[in-house]
Structure formats: structure tokens, C-alpha cells
Amino acid sequence: MVEVVRGLTGWGRTAPTMARVGSVTSAESVAEILRARPVRGVIARGLGRAYGDAAQNAGGTVLDMTSLGKIHDLDLRNGRITVDAGASLGDLIAVLVPLGWFLPVVPGTRHVTVGGAIASDIHGKNHHLEGSFCDHVRSFELVTPKGDQVTVTPETPAGIFAATAGGMGLTGVIVSASIDLLAIETAHMAVDTERAGDLEQVMARMTSGDADHRYSVAWIDCLAHGRQLGRSVLIRGDHAPARDAPDLRRRSASSAVSVARLAAPRWMPNGLLRHSTVAAFNEAYFRHAPTRELGRLQPLHGFFFPLDAMRDWNRMYGRQGFLQYQMVLPFGAEASLRMILERLSGAGAAACLAVLKRLGPGRGLLSFPTSGWTLALDLPATSDLVGLLDALDLLVANAGGRVYLSKDSRLRPELLSSMYPDLESWESVRQGLDPNRVMRSDLSRRLGLGTTAATQS
Amino acid sequence: MKDSLGSVQSVLVLGGGSDIALATVRLLVADRTRKVILAARAPERLAGVMAELRCAGAQTVEAVAFDADAIDSHDRLIDDIFDRHGDMDMVLIAFGRLGDQASMLENHQEAAGLIHTNFTGSVSVLLAVARRLRTQGHGSLVVLSSVAAERVRRSNFIYGSSKAGLDGFAQGLGEELTASAISLLVVRPGMVHTKMTKGMKSVPFATTPEKVAAAIVAGVRRNARIVWVPAPLRGVMFVLRHLPTPLFRRLDL
Numbered sequence: 058m059v060e061v062v063r064g065l066t067g068w069g070r071t072a073p074t075m076a077r078v079g080s081v082t083s084a085e086s087v088a089e090i091l092r093a094r095p096v097r098g099v100i101a102r103g104l105g106r107a108y109g110d111a112a113q114n115a116g117g118t119v120l121d122m123t124s125l126g127k128i129h130d131l132d133l134r135n136g137r138i139t140v141d142a143g144a145s146l147g148d149l150i151a152v153l154v155p156l157g158w159f160l161p162v163v164p165g166t167r168h169v170t171v172g173g174a175i176a177s178d179i180h181g182k183n184h185h186l187e188g189s190f191c192d193h194v195r196s197f198e199l200v201t202p203k204g205d206q207v208t209v210t211p212e213t214p215a216g217i218f219a220a221t222a223g224g225m226g227l228t229g230v231i232v233s234a235s236i237d238l239l240a241i242e243t244a245h246m247a248v249d250t251e252r253a254g255d256l257e258q259v260m261a262r263m264t265s266g267d268a269d270h271r272y273s274v275a276w277i278d279c280l281a282h283g284r285q286l287g288r289s290v291l292i293r294g295d296h297a298p299a300r301d302a303p304d305l306r307r308r309s310a311s312s313a314v315s316v317a318r319l320a321a322p323r324w325m326p327n328g329l330l331r332h333s334t335v336a337a338f339n340e341a342y343f344r345h346a347p348t349r350e351l352g353r354l355q356p357l358h359g360f361f362f363p364l365d366a367m368r369d370w371n372r373m374y375g376r377q378g379f380l381q382y383q384m385v386l387p388f389g390a391e392a393s394l395r396m397i398l399e400r401l402s403g404a405g406a407a408a409c410l411a412v413l414k415r416l417g418p419g420r421g422l423l424s425f426p427t428s429g430w431t432l433a434l435d436l437p438a439t440s441d442l443v444g445l446l447d448a449l450d451l452l453v454a455n456a457g458g459r460v461y462l463s464k465d466s467r468l469r470p471e472l473l474s475s476m477y478p479d480l481e482s483w484e485s486v487r488q489g490l491d492p493n494r495v496m497r498s499d500l501s502r503r504l505g506l507g508t509t510a511a512t513q514s
Numbered sequence: 515m516k517d518s519l520g521s522v523q524s525v526l527v528l529g530g531g532s533d534i535a536l537a538t539v540r541l542l543v544a545d546r547t548r549k550v551i552l553a554a555r556a557p558e559r560l561a562g563v564m565a566e567l568r569c570a571g572a573q574t575v576e577a578v579a580f581d582a583d584a585i586d587s588h589d590r591l592i593d594d595i596f597d598r599h600g601d602m603d604m605v606l607i608a609f610g611r612l613g614d615q616a617s618m619l620e621n622h623q624e625a626a627g628l629i630h631t632n633f634t635g636s637v638s639v640l641l642a643v644a645r646r647l648r649t650q651g652h653g654s655l656v657v658l659s660s661v662a663a664e665r666v667r668r669s670n671f672i673y674g675s676s677k678a679g680l681d682g683f684a685q686g687l688g689e690e691l692t693a694s695a696i697s698l699l700v701v702r703p704g705m706v707h708t709k710m711t712k713g714m715k716s717v718p719f720a721t722t723p724e725k726v727a728a729a730i731v732a733g734v735r736r737n738a739r740i741v742w743v744p745a746p747l748r749g750v751m752f753v754l755r756h757l758p759t760p761l762f763r764r765l766d767l
Contacts, residue, residue: 064695071518073695074652097651109518115601115695116651377736380518440735443519443545466518469546499652502601503515503523 058086065113068106068371069466070378071438074115074499078102081120081143084198084206084232090120091230091495092204098497101230103170104145107177108381109466110499111225117497120230122172128152129233136238137195142172142231147365154357158238159296161193167362172231177463178223178424181361182272182294185415189426191222197234202491206232216422220486223424225462227496227507228487245297246272246360251349256287256395260430263291263415271295272360273415276346278339279401279408279434280332287398289413290346294360302354320368327375330437335407364410374437380466382446383433385416385425386458393456394430397449401434404445408434422483425461433464443467462500470505515603516654520735522603524549526595528580528639529609531556533708534658536563537727538606540570545731548573551595551602553580555609574599582609582635583627592642596650604734605643606656607636610677612710618672625672632676637683644687648694654734655691655698657684658726661742663702664751667767688739699733701726702751703743717767719747 058079066073077095081087091099097117104123105112113119125143132138136158140149146160147167153159164179173179175197180189187193196210199221211218221228249270253259259275267273270293277289364370371379386393401408411434419426436442450472453460459476460468474480487507494507501507516522525542527535530552539550550572552560557577564575578595581587596602610632618625640657647653662674663681681700688698705711705720726743733741742748754762 069518072516072652074515075648075695076651110515114651115515116649378518438518440519440732443521443735446519467521499515503517 058090060118065102065105065119066378067109067111067113067466069108069380069438070371070374070376071380071466072110072499074110074113076114076117076119078119078121080124081122082124084125084200087120087200087230087232088204088206090118091200091202094493094495098495099230100496100498101142101172101176101226103143103173104168106166106169106173108464109462110503111177111463112173113499114497115499115502122170122230125232130235131156133158136240137235138238139233139235140171141233142175142197143170145170146174150357153238154241154244157241159241159357161187161237161239162190163361165362166365167358168365171234171236172226175222175231175234176224176226178419178421178426179463180416180426182274182414184426185267185273185417186271188417189222189419189421189424191218191421191424193237194222195235195237197221198232199229200232201229202493202495215489216482216486217490219420219422220483220490222421223462224421224483224487225423225500225506226498227501228490229496239296241296242299243297243302244357245302245354246294246357247297247301248292248294248353248355248360249351250293250347250353251291252343252346253287253289253291255285256289256398259287259289259291259413260391260394263413266293267415275413276342277398277411277413277432278343279398279406279411280336280339282399282402286395286402288343290343294355297354301352317366317368319366321370321372323372325372325375327377328437330374330379330407330409332405332407335409338409378438379435380438380442381433381435381464382449383425383431383461383464384449384453384458385427385429385431385461386453386456387427387429390429390456390458393452393458394432397432397452400445400449400452404441406436406442406445408436410435422479422486423462423477425459425463427459429458431461433461462504465500468504470503473504473506515601516652516734520737521546522654522734523547524551524599524602525604525606526551526553526602526643527606527608528553528582528643529607529658530554530577530580531560532608532710533723534703534706534726534730535606535608537723538608538730539567541727541731542604543567543570543572547603549599549602550575551599552577553591553595554578555580555582580609582631582639585634585638588639588642592639592646596646601650602647602653604654604656605647606658606730607640608658609635610658610710611673612670613673615670615672628672629676629679632673633679633683636680640684640687644691644696647696648691651695653696655688655696656730656734657681657698657700659684659700659702661702661704661747661751663700665755665762668763669767685739697734697737699730699738700740701730701733701743702740702747703729704747706743719744719750
């Protein structure tokens, strides 16, 4: 494998580090590399959509998996696909939709690899009903840190599945997976949209109405305060059945996959997205949303992947970059959610693209989703956020919640064990798989995952 | 690792006994720095400071002997620190001798010795550190320069010139390291009230170790290349540097 030394960041374009990056073209080469135990370890990297430092490895090796993208098997009768880990969800959807199938769980962008989807145990707008990505993974092939290729199912002993689902790539390299699919009739969604004037309203509507819709998400205005704290646009949808879209081309692939014609310029000034501009955008977006609209037909890509419309939209934050803060608070901790929104709007934080969702119970040992309310928001990476986000972390930890490691780029290691009560179990599975600490990433270094306190490299 | 908002988890200070160094380390430990290595001429004098840092939350605190003049010892020292303690997110070069200008004017060997410590010693240890930072694939270097880098003043031009030279070297090294994802911050304070400058006549825009420390931490967060402490000195020095010599001489600095 040819390695090139390159600077890498996450989607937030912060905290760059140098790594030897090599493109992987076969599962066998992965085993060889892991057995060789490169200096400062290895981590696999997909399409780099983790916001922080999960897929970078300072001074070490990074395996670019995106060239490993073949579909091995497509069972159209039972709805199952077996595919290399480097294939993107977007590529899969482009193939599947014309054939009447979809992925049961998709995140907010289609530019995520299958391996990344498993390692982050991604969730979508339907977690409250359908769980996370790994709940639909029948099995995956894992190259262990010792260099063996094993087939892993939820029944595999020693908890390898549960440790790898959401395991941030630290249990080995996923090279392929077998995923259950969702049958669909059209490439459109039937969407209900309504405005909610404040946090209580949106939470009440989500609690009472979510079970009636497959997909549910609230865009929430994190800058609103006072009586409008938590004002939102609640968007809920279902796959449109054939009878509701008779004059539309059935299962047209172009409805599901659009080529993004818009691209953010290479250079943008810092501070374009600041409190004043975000507040203006939020006001416009809220007013523009219908007070109540039922059953509007929307193409798949617009419903699931609105941000994919602009390539490299992360450049809008300029050189200073940005971070995403996503946390979940258990049901019952609504007061803490209110406090968090109050702190955010009180601090004048330029929180963009904030969404609120309800999550159901989760499974993976280090996997993020757990029953409760999840709030995700983007923030420009300005120094004044340190105290605010540290305070929010404490609030979240004390309320029994956690922060999403695939979005995280600045959590303090001390809080990790209280946020993830299964951390110790995860560490012992990881230790069994990787006693020599072959798998390493900047995230694992920063958070002390799989390291002892003394040897922090 | 340095996180997305510029907080560091480990720091190595060369010149670990200096007031500015200690003020900086205190700020870092109050944030989330848990590993502190202080390399100083007299490490035994740092016991009190080390205890204070441990109380403040640092988990690993060590003081090691560092001789800026002993160029041949620098590789061994730096390798030993990195080998035993792992990654260093931030390395601060905070040593330097002020010297006695009047004495050095009479004694060229003394003057050469000062230049050797402040300039050559810094160049040597910076290159040794840069080598390890490149291996670890990340890092933030901070070099304490001085406003003298803009224009040396007559009253301490030997010290000033050692800082001016170091400033130029640091700028070049910073450029060299950009391609390696290593940032280098040059700090240009005016006169700082420390034990090194005790008894000296104060000048306008003098500052304190705490203010310099705050500027260092903020500069590292922003990935800045140069910070002036206090900030208005940037404009002041710009003017002073272009002041015709007869006028500058009249200022009697």
C-alpha cells in the first residue's frame, strides 16, 4: 500500500494532524498492515464526515477505505445487501432505490461509508421506531488488530459486535457488511410540517405524534429566548405509497440521488456564521415554514439529505472551522434540556442547524443512542465556547446523558465514564481484541480510550 | 491532543522556572492540561510549584534539569522526555538571561555567552523539539520573543538582539513547520515585571506574567502566529520601528 503523509481533519476542519494515509484495495492488505503494527498505530477512515478527530491518527497510519466499495451480493427477494465497507450510503441508495429498496437507517448526509456507519452506529430520523444502523446489520467482516478476518454477528461471543457497533474503529477494521433493507414503493416522501411556538409545544407534539410517523425531526431555533425558547419546525414523514404518487415516475433514481450543483467556495472568511446572521436566518426559516401542512410530497434526497445540496458546505465557517455538539438526555430530564437551551441562547452562541429528535433504547457498548431527547447543533469554533460547552457537558453527564463521540472534538476525558456506563465493558472487549494497541486515533488519545494514563501516544 | 478549541492536555516548558512559564502552566492546568514537564536550570527549586500544580489537577508533573548552554545535551534530554512521557501537545520556550549590559559592553566573552544561551541554546532546543513534534504528527510551539524583535533599544541591545535573532529564527521555523501541522506562536511582550526584571525602571506598556500567559493561551487557541502583549504594542512598535533614528534616540529608551 502506497502511503502519503497528509494533514487530516474531521468535517469541522479543526485540529489538523499529520498521518501516513494509504488507500486500501483489498481486505488481505488490511490484515497485513495490522499485523505489521505500524508506528503510532492505525485507524480506518471513510469519507471523513465525523466532525472531530475520530478518523485521524497523528504520526500514525490512516487507512483510506473509500476504494473498497464493491457490492458482493444483492438479495432483492428478502431485501439484503452484502457490500464492502468503503461503499458510501449514497452509492448504495443510487443502486437500491430504482429496485424498490432503501436503507432502513440513514443519517443526515449520504456521504458516509458503511464502515463508518457501523463504527459510529449512526442513527437517523427514525430511531424512535427503527433503532440505529447496527440494528439492521446482520453481520460484518472485521479484520482484528491481530490480523485475523472474522465474521461478526450479534451472537458472536466476547461481545465483539456490541463493542464494534459505535466502537469508533478501535476494535479493528470493518471490511464488509451484510445489511437488511427496507422495501419502498416510490422515491418520494409524504411530509407533514408544523410550527411549534416553544419547547413545551414541540416536545409534546413529538411525544404524542412520533409513533404515527416513521421519520420525525424538529429543526429548533437555539437562539430564541424567553417565551419563544425552543421554537421549532417539526417535520415528520413516511415513504409515499404508490397510490399517493401516481403521476410521478416510480422509483426514479434521480429523485433519490441528486448531484450537488452548488459548492461552497474554497475560501470563506471567519465569522460569516455569527449570532446576528444565524438569528436572521433562523427568523426567516421559522416564518417561511408552514404553520401546519400535511401530506406534501417531497423527493427522498430533499427530505433525508438537505445539506448534501451544497458540496463542502463546511467551508462556510472559514479557516477557524466549526464543531458540532450533539448530546442525548434521558426522558424525564426535560428540565435539563430547557436549561441547555437557556444557556445557549443566553451565551449568544451562534448555534446553527440545530435539530431535536427522540431516540429509543440503544445497544452498543460505546454507541451513542439511548432513550431520550437528542439535540445536535453546529457552532463556529471560537475560543469563547470552552467554558460554555464544558458546562453543558457537566449538565448532560449529571442528567444521565451523553455526548456523541462521532461529533465530538473537545470533550474532557474525565466525563467519559459517567456518560458511557458500559465503558469498562467496552475496554475489556477492546483489550482482548487489541492488547498491543494497534488501533489508535486522535480521539482515542484525547479521550484516553484504550490507553493507560502513563503512555499517552 | 489539542482539541478543536485549542485546549491542550500536555505541556513541556523549557525554562520551567520563569514567572511567565509558571503563569502559563497554571492557566493550562486550570483548563484541561494534565501532564506538565518543567525543564529548568534548577529543577529542585520547583518542588512547591509542582505540588501546587498537582493540587490543581495535574496528574503527571515532573521537573528535569535543562542546561540551555549545553547544546550536545539537548537531543538526549528531549528524546528522554518524549520517550518517557509520550506526546507533548504544547512546548513553550521560556528561558533567557537578561545579563548586565554595562558589564557585557566591557567583556565580550560575557556578551557572547548571553547570545549563546538566549539565541543559540534556543535554536538548538527548538530544532530538537521540532524533530519530535514532526514524528508525533501534531504540536504547538510557543517561543517567547520580545518587542525588541521590532526595534532593539540602546539600553539593553545585547539582550534585545538575542531576542531579535530568536524571533527571526522562530518565524522561519514556523513557516517550515506549517506543512507538518505544527503551529508556532511567537510572543512579543513589552517589558514584563518578573523576577528577571526586578528593580528595573518601568516603561510604558509594561505588562505582567499573568497577562502574557493569557495571551499565550489565547494565541494557541486561535493558532495565531504572532501575539503582542499588550496588544496595542503592535501599533506602537510599528511606529517606533519607522521612527527616524534622531527621533528614536531622543526617546532615550
